[in-house]
Amino acid sequence: MKITARQEQLSQALRVAGRAVAARSPLPITANVLVATEGGRLKISATNLEIAITTWIDATVAIEGGITLPARLLSEFVDTLPAEPVELSVKEGSHSANVRSSRFEATIRGMGADDFPVIPAAGEEAAATVDAKQLKDMLDQVVFAAAMDDTRPVLTGVLATFSGNQITLTATNGFRLATRAGELSSASAGDFSIIIPAKTLNELARILPDGDAPVQIAVTPNRNQVVFRTDELHVVSRLVEGTYPNYRQIIPTKFSTRVVVSTDELMKATKIASFFSRDNSNIITLEVQPGGEAGVGSVVVSGAAAELGEDRGELDAVVNGGETRISFNSRYVSDVLGVLHADQVGLELTGPNSAAVFKPIDAADYTHVVMPMHVPGGR
Amino acid sequence: MHVDLDAFYSSIEQRDHPEWRGKPVIVGGDPDARGVVATASYEARRFGVHSAMPTRTAMRLCPQGILVHPRFSVYGEVSGRLRALFLELTPLIEPISLDEAFLDVSALLPSPLEAEPVARELKARIRQETELTASVGVAANKLVAKVASDREKPDGLTIVPPGGEAAFLGPLPVRRLFGIGPRSEERLRGAGIERVDQLAGAAPEWLVARFGQTGLEWQRMAQGIDDRPVTPDRELKQISRERTFPRDIGRREELQGIVEALAEELRPTLQNAPPARTLTLKLRYPDLSIATRRRTPGVVITEDTLKPGALQLFDEGWDGRPLRLMGLGISNFVLEPEGQLPLFDDGGVE
Numbered sequence: 001m002k003i004t005a006r007q008e009q010l011s012q013a014l015r016v017a018g019r020a021v022a023a024r025s026p027l028p029i030t031a032n033v034l035v036a037t038e039g040g041r042l043k044i045s046a047t048n049l050e051i052a053i054t055t056w057i058d059a060t061v062a063i064e065g066g067i068t069l070p071a072r073l074l075s076e077f078v079d080t081l082p083a084e085p086v087e088l089s090v091k092e093g094s095h096s097a098n099v100r101s102s103r104f105e106a107t108i109r110g111m112g113a114d115d116f117p118v119i120p121a122a123g124e125e126a127a128a129t130v131d132a133k134q135l136k137d138m139l140d141q142v143v144f145a146a147a148m149d150d151t152r153p154v155l156t157g158v159l160a161t162f163s164g165n166q167i168t169l170t171a172t173n174g175f176r177l178a179t180r181a182g183e184l185s186s187a188s189a190g191d192f193s194i195i196i197p198a199k200t201l202n203e204l205a206r207i208l209p210d211g212d213a214p215v216q217i218a219v220t221p222n223r224n225q226v227v228f229r230t231d232e233l234h235v236v237s238r239l240v241e242g243t244y245p246n247y248r249q250i251i252p253t254k255f256s257t258r259v260v261v262s263t264d265e266l267m268k269a270t271k272i273a274s275f276f277s278r279d280n281s282n283i284i285t286l287e288v289q290p291g292g293e294a295g296v297g298s299v300v301v302s303g304a305a306a307e308l309g310e311d312r313g314e315l316d317a318v319v320n321g322g323e324t325r326i327s328f329n330s331r332y333v334s335d336v337l338g339v340l341h342a343d344q345v346g347l348e349l350t351g352p353n354s355a356a357v358f359k360p361i362d363a364a365d366y367t368h369v370v371m372p373m374h375v376p377g378g379r
Numbered sequence: 380m381h382v383d384l385d386a387f388y389s390s391i392e393q394r395d396h397p398e399w400r401g402k403p404v405i406v407g408g409d410p411d412a413r414g415v416v417a418t419a420s421y422e423a424r425r426f427g428v429h430s431a432m433p434t435r436t437a438m439r440l441c442p443q444g445i446l447v448h449p450r451f452s453v454y455g456e457v458s459g460r461l462r463a464l465f466l467e468l469t470p471l472i473e474p475i476s477l478d479e480a481f482l483d484v485s486a487l488l489p490s491p492l493e494a495e496p497v498a499r500e501l502k503a504r505i506r507q508e509t510e511l512t513a514s515v516g517v518a519a520n521k522l523v524a525k526v527a528s529d530r531e532k533p534d535g536l537t538i539v540p541p542g543g544e545a546a547f548l549g550p551l552p553v554r555r556l557f558g559i560g561p562r563s564e565e566r567l568r569g570a571g572i573e574r575v576d577q578l579a580g581a582a583p584e585w586l587v588a589r590f591g592q593t594g595l596e597w598q599r600m601a602q603g604i605d606d607r608p609v610t611p612d613r614e615l616k617q618i619s620r621e622r623t624f625p626r627d628i629g630r631r632e633e634l635q636g637i638v639e640a641l642a643e644e645l646r647p648t649l650q651n652a653p654p655a656r657t658l659t660l661k662l663r664y665p666d667l668s669i670a671t672r673r674r675t676p677g678v679v680i681t682e683d684t685l686k687p688g689a690l691q692l693f694d695e696g697w698d699g700r701p702l703r704l705m706g707l708g709i710s711n712f713v714l715e716p717e718g719q720l721p722l723f724d725d726g727g728v729e
Contacts, residue, residue, distance in 0.1 A: 175719050371722050
């Protein structure tokens with residue numbers, strides 16, 4: 001095998017594939033990346049058996065072939081090389097690669113390409129196609145809401161529902177829930193739902209190309225893996241098994257008070273209150289007062305800890321409905337405000353112990369539900 | 380809102396024993412054993428019987444009275460049902476005892492003036508669900524609501540309009556105010572004050588000179604001022620059962636049997652009360668000295684650990700002398716914690 005590639009592209013490709021390299025694995029070869037020629041390009045693959053990332057870059061292929069090399073060493077070496085063509089060659093029958101730039105040269109010992117785990121499913125028919133930019137937006141608004149620990153494994157996943165020309169992503173940790181609808185660029189092949197590990201989607205969001213390149217989504221025939229494909233990138237992931245909670249039931253459809261307030265101002269007030277509530281389970285309280293004749297009501301955001309002190313931040317708000325108060329974990333509030341991408345947020349409330357709904361004021365495709373904190377005696 | 384069941388224990392006994400209806404029923408301990416009256420039915424009250432009176436005295440006043448041993452497990456169960464009814468109105472319930480509670484309904488009703496249909500409905504539901512009657516007092520604060528519920532007992536409903544508190548309390552004897560017992564009543568009478576309005580109108584300097592700071596507190600109450608919030612289950616410090624013995628008991632087996640019986644009486648309470656962390660055994664010797672042993676095992680007391688725990692306390696605490704009284708109590712309650720509410724019924728986990 002002998003190829004020449006641009007240093008920047010090779011370095012970038014190794015970084016992307018490197019996201020899937022196993023940190024600690026009983027299978028030593030999964031600490032390697034597969035480097036191989038394919039269709040006149042250079043393919044770089046890595047997998048930790050949960051997720052596999054494959055990326056292709058342009059290369060001048062002199063002799064076809066492939067090898068697996070220690071991912072970290074190769075990546076660090078190539079990263080540090082000057083921006084000049086890099087040549088990678090492997091002698092026939094050898095398990096070592098010679099990697100050279102104009103003034104640096106290394107021999108890196110690896111293992112045979114044939115021993116690398118088979119990464120499935122490049123050929124499956126696409127079930128749906130969505131454009132990269134929209135998918136990234138959706139991931140950004142939803143994935144963080146999934147559960148971090150696996151007490152309930154399905155909640156570590158994100159539910160992806162395909163129906164007609166719509167894709168909906170939903171995530172919840174049992175205390176807050178985010179759901180976002182988006183459009184498919186071509187209608188899906190039948191309606192179906194899959195649960196994709198949030199970890200996979202975090203990686204995907206990180207490595208998807210910018211711009212509106214089409215991303216094909218395919219599910220393997222045995223329905224246990226999903227593939228995200230662009231021209232330069234394949235991300236394959238196992239799916240989470242299990243039944244996702246019926247989340248539509250959880251989203252309140254009615255409310256007794258609706259508040260519209262500046263997202264930035266609420267974010268700032270939340271942040272300030274969170275300083276004061278740090279030692280008090282991060283409890284911040286929103287007191288909502290409807291306006292009088294003029295119609296301008298207010299939201300007072302407060303935080304307090306017995307030993308530290310307390311704060312109040314008052315915001316103007318358009319309030320429809322009765323006065324109310326509700327307490328939240330400040331993090332859940334700042335999390336959602338941080339991804340709304342809207343000047344104003346609409347809050348739909350139904351009393352201190354009922355789920356609160358956050359929506360961007362100018363878009364109907366995103367809904368975020370946060371359960372309040374119970375404060376005994378209504379504080 | 381203050382809800383007070385009418386002659387709770389004896390009404391339950393009359394409900395469950397139709398042949399006792401209309402007759403004087405006295406729920407209490409054994410007259411030959413220093414027992415006291417827990418509740419007397421209204422029929423028995425006409426003979427002058429009242430709660431906390433020695434059963435022996437009660438039976439002398441009312442010889443035809445039907446003496447019934449209390450069935451605390453039944454009362455506890457009814458109390459749980461009452462609580463469920465209260466919960467339909469508000470989560471802010473402050474139970475005072477099995478048969479009495481304060482409800483904060485201010486979120487439901489902006490003013491006591493609008494409370495009548497709600498209070499009537501509650502009374503009707505109580506009657507429907509438990510076949511018992513309750514007296515309800517509605518007012519802007521706890522002090523006045525409690526006095527009001529007592530006003531038209533039994534089966535009463537008294538609503539005190541906001542601003543009318545002082546006028547409502549004024550003509551009543553000071554004894555009706557919470558915290559003014561027989562001794563304080565006596566001291567006040569000595570100073571020429573018998574009715575609430577006299578106390579309300581007294582010169583504050585004079586009250587301070589005469590009764591100290593307490594005088595001012597009494598006056599605030601007399602004026603119908605009370606800003607104590609309804610604190611759910613906060614008042615619940617200890618739930619206990621006690622038994623005063625007919626004769627002093629020194630036999631270990633017999634005493635152990637009583638410990639077991641007390642644990643049995645507490646058991647239903649354990650289900651209804653918030654979880655408790657501490658178990659306390661009280662022992663009183665004939666010389667009236669009291670020994671208490673308490674244990675906080677680090678986990679909440681459960682039905683399984685109640686009896687063995689109580690017996691262990693007895694083994695540790697009893698010095699071998701005969702006893703006159705034993706009591707067993709649970710305390711150190713775990714109140715509903717602050718916390719993140721889950722989205723799903725099966726409880727979210729993170």
